[in-house]
Amino acid sequence: MLTKRIIACLDVRDGQVVKGVQFQQLRHAGDPGALARRYNVEGIDEVVVLDITATLESRQALARTINAVAQEIFLPLTVGGGIRSEEDAAAAIDAGADKVSLNTAALKSPELITTLARRYGSQAVIVAIDAKRLGDGFGVFVRSGTTDAARDAVEWARQAESRGAGEILLTSMDRDGTKAGFDCEMTAAVSDAVDIPVIASGGAGTFDHFTDVFTRGRADAALAASIFHYAESSVSDLKRYLRQHGIPVRL
C-alpha cells in the first residue's frame, strides 16, 4: 500500500535556509545540508529546495546547495523557485534534482510543462500553485504570491495535469507559516479534480493538522517547513503519531 509522504521544504536564500510567515518576515533556519541530514535520519520521505530569491547571481549558489543536499540524502529531491526555462530545469536536474517545481513560468508558458514532461517524464515535473481563498473559490497568485493571476486553482490544476504535470504542490497562502492547519477544503477540491498526486502545503502546526489533511483534505503528501526546522517536532514522532491514527506511513 502506498504510504502518505511527509516532505520537508527548505526555502533557500543565498545558500541558507530561511522561513517566513505568509511569504514575509524571513528568518534564518540553518544550513541546508545539515538540515537535510537531520531529516533523513528522522525518516523524512522527500526534500524540496525552494530558491526564494531566484536572481541570476543566486543560480550558481543554488547549484551548490542542490549538490550539498544531494550528497547528504538518498531521497527524492525537488528543486523549485525561478525555474523559467528548459535550461533552468536541466541545470537543476544536472546538479542532482529528481524533480523540478514550476510556478510562475508554468502559468505564463504552460507549454514548458509539456516540454519538460517529454524530456524528463511527467514524474519529474511538479506544478506548484500558490492560492488563497477568494469568495467561494481559490485564486492563484504568482511572483512569490505578489500578483493575482486571475485564475481558479482547481481549473489550473486540471489544466496543468492535462499539460503533463506529474504532481501538484498546492500552497495555501492564507495558512503559510501560521501553524493554523492546512486548508483542507482547498486541498480536497484540487485532489478531487485531478488524478495525479497532490502535495498539501501551508499551515502545519500540530500532528493533528497532518491527520486532517490526509483524511478530510484527501492529500497524497504533506509538506512542512517551520514545524521541522526549529526542531519543535521530529519527523519520526510525527510519523509514529500518524500510524497510531491509522494513516499509512513509512517508518
Add this chain to the structure above:
Amino acid sequence: MIALIDYGAGNLTSVRKALTALGADFTIPASTDVCAQASGIIVPGVGHFAATAALEGAWLQAIRSAVSAGVPLLGICLGMQWLFEGSDEAPEVEGLGVIPGRIGRLQNDLERRLKVPHVGWNALDFRSSGARLFQGLSSGAQVYFTHSYAAPVTVECVASTAHANTFSSVVERDNIFGVQFHPEKSGDAGLQILRNFLTVCGSLSPKVAAARAC
C-alpha cells in the same frame, strides 16, 4: 569496474552519487566495448520508454552479448522495463528481451484513491526470500517508486508491489536483475540493494567490504 550506461534518460547523477557513496568502482562508458570487460552493468533511467530507443543498435547488442557471457546486469526503473520485450508506452521501440513479457500501463482505482502515476513509498512483498538483492532486508521494506507503467508478475518476479493492480517490483533471472523502484532514492533500504548488486559483481572496494564485515 561497473559500467553505468548513459543514454540521456534522467537519473544518472543520483545513481552516480549513490555508487560513489558506496565506494563502487564505476565508469560511464563512452563506447560500447567497455561492456564486455565490465564486472557489472547498470542501466538507469526514468521517464518515457521511447527514451530507450537511444540504446537500440550498438548498445543493445553490446549489453546483450556481455550478459550472455555472464556479466551481471541491473536495470533501474525504465532500465528494468527495458529488460523486457517491449512496452505499451512506446510499442515501436524494442526492449532488450532478456526477460519474457511486456510492460503495460498501471491501473488506477479512483474509488480507493489509487492514482497513476504511482508515486511514493510502497512495500516490497518478497516472493523469494533467498533473492540475492535482498540480503539484509526483510519483506515489507519500503522503497520509492515513480512510474506509470510496470512489468507483469511472472516467474522471474522475486518481489511484487500492490497498487490498484499488483506488479513486479524486482525481477531476477540468472545474472539479470531489475528493480522498478529507485534504489538511489530509497534511503538505507535502497543503498543496501545497490550494495547487494555490487557484491554480486564483486565490485565493492576492499575498504567497503571490510566495513560491511564488521
